[in-house]
Amino acid sequence: MTLKLGVIGSGAIGREHIRRCSKVLQGAEVVAVSDINLEGARNAVESLGLKAEVYANGMDVINAPNVEAILVTSWDPTHEEFTLAAVAAGKYVFCEKPLAMSAEGCHRIVEAEIAQGKRLVQVGFMRPYDSGYRALKKVIDDGDIGEVLMLHCAHRNQSVAENYTTDMAITNTLIHELDVLRWLTDDDYKTVQVVYPRTTSKAHAKLKDPQVVLFETHKGIRIDVEIFVNCAYGYDIQCEVVGEEGIARLPEPSSIQLRKDARLANTILTDWKDRFIDAYDVELQAFINDVKADRLTGPSAWDGFAASVAADACLKAQQSAAIEPVSMPPRPAFYSR
């Protein structure tokens, strides 16, 4: 049976997810789309030759009788409202990151889901589906580099729009590391500090860029993450894990190595859509399969909450310049793995 999807938000990633669910993945079709930019939603549907209904309001997508599961791909501040509405309607929902703008907002979703009695929410943390991160985790779990001592990471975008502000480095960008590094190290953050290097002249007036976020985990691992969203040269995700017996590094995306004019060159990607294209395919195929099997297994509302607990502490640390504690409550049995 084909799973009927409704998509709220037809911007950059919404269009990508509509395309992959309609043209690449198996077992689903997009039957409803909405966006506050109605013309954009119409264009997303027509450009792919889909028969989906276009709605002016996301709530109408959630409540459409033929929609069985929802993808929330609208702007970050809208995620909580749409995810809560989908859970209230008893429908499965894949929500892009962040699950909500604060841990408090994520917790409202956790409570609503527990009250419904089964997992309905998957968060769009796709890095655990990326083959490079999976290989890195296997090296750590197999003990190949011994106990983990330190991680050095970087999240670099070529440039960002004028509406991207200093706090979004945490809530929109670092949120991926906040999720994937917990998963990678099987650990939780204990403290966080944010330091600001010299700001690049390429950042607009309201943005401090780059930023360096320093964590200590409960196991005593030290993590540094550089967020640099106007790095100019490309989209670049780095993760190096230093262990007692060796060092493991996230593989670079494969590219042709070119020897020419006395130079040795590799192409660097410039867009997140390309860097994680396979991971998005795998995460959404898993969501489709899991919904059909009536049992979600991907990143949960609790994972969304955990990332936002850490994000809240990072936001505080951005302002205070102090070392801030991260207080993560115990995982409820409902979310046991």
Ligand code: NAD
């Ligand atoms: P975008 O701005 O290109 O698209 C968002 C779209 O949502 C816009 O078309 C906007 O009009 C629409 N929208 C906003 N509020 C809406 C609402 N209430 N109802 C319906 N539509 C609404 O942004 P994007 O790059 O596509 O990102 C969308 C979301 O996906 C964000 O939450 C972002 O954090 C997330 N995202 C995740 C990844 C990832 O790697 N996992 C990558 C990109 C974006």
Ligand code: NAI
């Ligand atoms: P975008 O700005 O391209 O698209 C956002 C869309 O949301 C816009 O089309 C906007 O019109 C629409 N929108 C805003 N408010 C709305 C509302 N109330 N109702 C309906 N539509 C509304 O942004 P982008 O890059 O597509 O990001 C969207 C979301 O996806 C963000 O939350 C972002 O964090 C997440 N994202 C996730 C990525 C990932 O790797 N998982 C990558 C990029 C984005």
Ligand code: ISE
């Ligand atoms: C974007 O919203 C994403 O989620 C991308 O994966 C990320 O790398 C980028 O920094 C965000 O703006």
